[in-house]
Every structure is written in structure tokens, then in C-alpha cells.
Amino acid sequence: QTVVTQEPSLTVSPGGTVTLTCASSTGTVTSDYYPNWFQQKPGQALRALIFSTNKIHSWTPARFSGSLLGGKAALTMSGVQPEDEAEYYCLLYYDGAWVFGGGTKLTVL
Amino acid sequence: EVQVVESGGGLVQPGGSLKLSCAASGFTFSDSGIHWARQASGKGLEWVGHIRSKANNYATAYGASVKGRFTISRDDSKNTAYLQMNSLKTEDTAVYYCSRHLETIDYWGQGTLVTVSS
Numbered sequence: 001q002t003v004v005t006q007e008p009s010l011t012v013s014p015g016g017t018v019t020l021t022c023a024s025s026t027g028t029v030t031s032d033y034y035p036n037w038f039q040q041k042p043g044q045a046l047r048a049l050i051f052s053t054n055k056i057h058s059w060t061p062a063r064f065s066g067s068l069l070g071g072k073a074a075l076t077m078s079g080v081q082p083e084d085e086a087e088y089y090c091l092l093y094y095d096g097a098w099v100f101g102g103g104t105k106l107t108v109l
Numbered sequence: 110e111v112q113v114v115e116s117g118g119g120l121v122q123p124g125g126s127l128k129l130s131c132a133a134s135g136f137t138f139s140d141s142g143i144h145w146a147r148q149a150s151g152k153g154l155e156w157v158g159h160i161r162s163k164a165n166n167y168a169t170a171y172g173a174s175v176k177g178r179f180t181i182s183r184d185d186s187k188n189t190a191y192l193q194m195n196s197l198k199t200e201d202t203a204v205y206y207c208s209r210h211l212e213t214i215d216y217w218g219q220g221t222l223v224t225v226s227s
Contacts, residue, residue: 001173036214040154046206046217057215089154091214096170100146103153 002026004092004101011107012080020104022073022090029092035073036091037066039084040103046089050075082108111135111216113143113207118221121197129192129221131207139163142210143190145181147203148220155203159210160190175201197225 003025012018022035029035037050048057050066053073063079073090085108090101117129131143142165145157158171160181169181178197183190190207204220 038154038217045219046154046208048213048215048217051213051215055213057213087153091156096168097172098144098156098159098170099172100154100156 002094002099004090004099006088006090006101006104008102009105009107011109012077014080014082014108016080017076017078018080018106019069019077020075020088020090020106021069022075022092022101023071024092026094028071029068029073031068033073033092033094035066035068037064037073037075038089038091040087040089049088077106080108084108111209113209113216113218115205115207115218115221118205118223120224120226122227123197123199123225125197125225126193126195127197127223129194129205129207129223131190131192131218133188133190133209136209136211138188139185140211143181143183144208144210144214145190145192145205146208147201147205147223149200149203152203157192157205161210194223197223199225201225 005023031053035053039047049060054066065076067074088104112134114132121127142161144159158181161168180193202225206220208217
């Protein structure tokens with residue numbers, strides 16, 4: 001069974017930069033996996049941030065960007081704001097099916 | 110305004126069945142795919158499955174843990190997708206979410222809680 005791995009938790013200072021990664025048990029993540037990134041806050045609907053590796057939605061703040069880094073999908077936040085404290089999930093495509101990563105709890109402290 | 114709203118959750122006994130609905134508005138539902146995902150309390154998200162549009166032959170795909178037990182369908186005349194869950198297990202207890210997939214997977218609902226317990 002395919003496993004998608006994210007850092008369980010990360011901490012960043014306000015105004016800082018942080019990169020979250022998303023690895024696949026099948027090997028190198030490429031654009032063919034159409035990496036998506038989502039933000040989840042308590043009591044709120046899941047919010048889409050990034051699709052197809054590095055494309056942003058109209059509502060995605062400019063401080064969020066997606067890329068491929070060292071064989072993984074990556075979500076980078078530059079100039080982190082207190083409101084960015086949340087759980088972040090990646091989602092990868094595998095030949096007809098999708099798999100979520102385990103999520104990264106981001107603390108802004 | 111784009112909206113997807115889940116309903117139909119509740120308490121069901123192990124081995125039982127339940128059918129969830131995902132009602133959509135604010136966009137051309139028939140052009141869109143619909144995904145289902147779930148989240149057990151305190152746990153991460155799990156992709157459950159999806160159904161594609163008529164243009165893509167209503168193709169479906171499912172996650173390994175629900176394959177053979179869950180079925181996704183849709184009624185484009187009602188702008189609604191469904192998740193039929195059979196042979197439910199206690200580990201299926203979770204909040205179930207739906208989302209649309211129209212070029213991208215973007216709008217998600219607030220979810221509906223399914224509890225499988227005797």
C-alpha cells in the first residue's frame with residue numbers, strides 16, 4: 001500500500017520561512033503526481049492552497065508556493081503569519097487514485 | 110457561490126449500511142468530478158474515492174481500505190453525489206467530506222459525522 005509521508009510537526013517564527021515536504025513510498029515525486037496542498041484549521045472547511053505542484057488558487061496568499069525538492073513535493077511559506085498555524089496536507093495522484101499524506105502540524109511561535 | 114454540503118451521517122451498527130449525500134451548488138455540477146475523504150477524530154485525512162463526470166464516463170476509483178465496500182454514484186439532475194457505505198466497521202468512524210474536482214480539487218464541505226458502534 002502506498003504511503004505518503006510528511007513531517008509530523010514543524011515550528012516557525014512569525015515572519016520566518018518554512019518548507020513542508022511530501023514524500024512517496026514509491027520513489028521520487030514528479031509533476032505526474034499532481035501534488036496538491038491543503039490547509040486545515042479547527043472548525044473550518046479544508047482550504048485548497050496549491051495544485052499541480054506549483055499552481056496557486058485565486059485565494060492563495062502570495063507567501064505560499066509549491067515546488068519539487070529533493071525528490072519530494074514541497075510547500076514553502078515565506079513571511080509566515082500567525083494565522084498560518086494549522087495542519088497541512090499534501091495529496092498525490094497514483095494512476096487513477098489519490099493518497100493524502102499524514103499531515104504536518106505547523107506551529108507559529 | 111460554490112458550495113458542497115454533506116449530509117446523511119449518523120450512528121450505525123457494525124456490519125450495517127449508510128448512504129451519504131453531497132449536494133452541490135454554484136457551479137455546473139455535471140462538468141465536475143467529486144471526491145470523498147474522511148478523517149477519524151484526531152487523525153489525518155484519508156482519501157476515500159472519487160467519481161468523474163459524464164464526459165469521463167462516470168469513472169470511479171476507491172482507496173484500498175474501502176474498495177469493495179463503498180460505492181460512489183451521482184445524480185446530475187439533482188446536483189448530488191452519493192457515498193454508499195456497506196459492511197461498515199468501527200474503523201470507518203470518521204467525519205466524511207466531499208469536494209469538487211473541476212480542473213482542480215478546490216472546494217470542500219464541512220463534513221458529516223459517521224459513527225459505527227454497537
